[in-house]
Amino acid sequence: MAVIAVSWAASAAVYPKVPEPYWGIDSHQSKSLGRVMIAFLLPAAAGMTYAFLSLISKRDSVRERSASFEATFWGLVFRIVLFIVALHAVVLGSLASGRNFFPRAVPILLGLAIVAVGDLLPRLRPNLAIGLRTTATFMNRELWMRTHRVAGYALVMFGAIILVTGLFLPPRIGADVILASGTAAAAALVWYRLRVSRHTEMQDDAINKIDAIPPEAAR
Numbered sequence: 590m591a592v593i594a595v596s597w598a599a600s601a602a603v604y605p606k607v608p609e610p611y612w613g614i615d616s617h618q619s620k621s622l623g624r625v626m627i628a629f630l631l632p633a634a635a636g637m638t639y640a641f642l643s644l645i646s647k648r649d650s651v652r653e654r655s656a657s658f659e660a661t662f663w664g665l666v667f668r669i670v671l672f673i674v675a676l677h678a679v680v681l682g683s684l685a686s687g688r689n690f691f692p693r694a695v696p697i698l699l700g701l702a703i704v705a706v707g708d709l710l711p712r713l714r715p716n717l718a719i720g721l722r723t724t725a726t727f728m729n730r731e732l733w734m735r736t737h738r739v740a741g742y743a744l745v746m747f748g749a750i751i752l753v754t755g756l757f758l759p760p761r762i763g764a765d766v767i768l769a770s771g772t773a774a775a776a777a778l779v780w781y782r783l784r785v786s787r788h789t790e791m792q793d794d795a796i797n798k799i800d801a802i803p804p805e806a807a808r
Contacts, residue, residue: 592667593639596632596674603681604628627684631677635670642666645718651727652716661712665719668709672702696755696763700748707744710737721782732785739781747774 607624643666652658679694713720715733720726721740726733750770754763 590639592671592674593632593635596635596677597629599681600628600632600677603685606684608684627680631673631680635673635677638673639666639670642669642718646716649717652718653714657712658714658716661709661714662716662719664709665706665713668702668705672698675702692760693755696751696760696767700750700752700755703748703751704745705748707741707746707748710741710744713737721778723782725782735785736782740778743774743778747771 604624607628609624646652646662652662675698676695679690679698682688683690710720711734715727715730716722720733721736726736747770751767754766758766
């Protein structure tokens with residue numbers, strides 16, 4: 590909440606320097622809410638994200654009530670909100686200085702955010718707000734943990750690629766590298782989840798068949 594409040598305060602301070610955007614063919618026709626959206630849209634998005642995840646967390650009947658889960662969950666929420674606020678800082682810095690920081694700053698921030706989220710993801714336990722929420726992962730705790738462990742490793746690698754791309758590669762080449770690596774990471778996660786789900790289903794079927802054997806036959 591303090592980070593979001595600082596973002597709102599910074600927006601109010603820089604607001605006089607925010608240019609009025611123009612829309613359409615006629616450059617003299619402007620939208621009165623354009624400056625407000627540029628200055629306060631991302632802080633509002635950060636606040637709404639925090640409020641939405643907080644509301645779901647309070648009504649979540651699936652999640653654990655433990656200190657370790659609370660630390661992991663709110664750590665993820667903080668990192669997501671911090672990424673949105675950091676993007677807004679890039680917007681304000683570009684407006685205040687007249688320089689375009691987006692081509693370099695956005696990939697760097699995105700890479701750092703993905704690495705930070707991926708680092709916490711293996712410690713996340715079943716909940717309704719954050720994670721790979723499917724019927725299979727909700728019904729099988731081990732499947733949830735294994736899937737999120739692999740997803741965390743994949744996100745850290747993907748975020749590192751984005752970070753290096755933003756630091757050293759030209760924006761056009763970097764965009765192609767990010768798209769290719771993101772597609773590969775998503776495909777690998779889908780493949781792994783299907784593989785683990787199939788293996789878990791086979792184990793459950795074997796256990797059910799054993800349970801279905803009458804005691805007399807087992808003897």
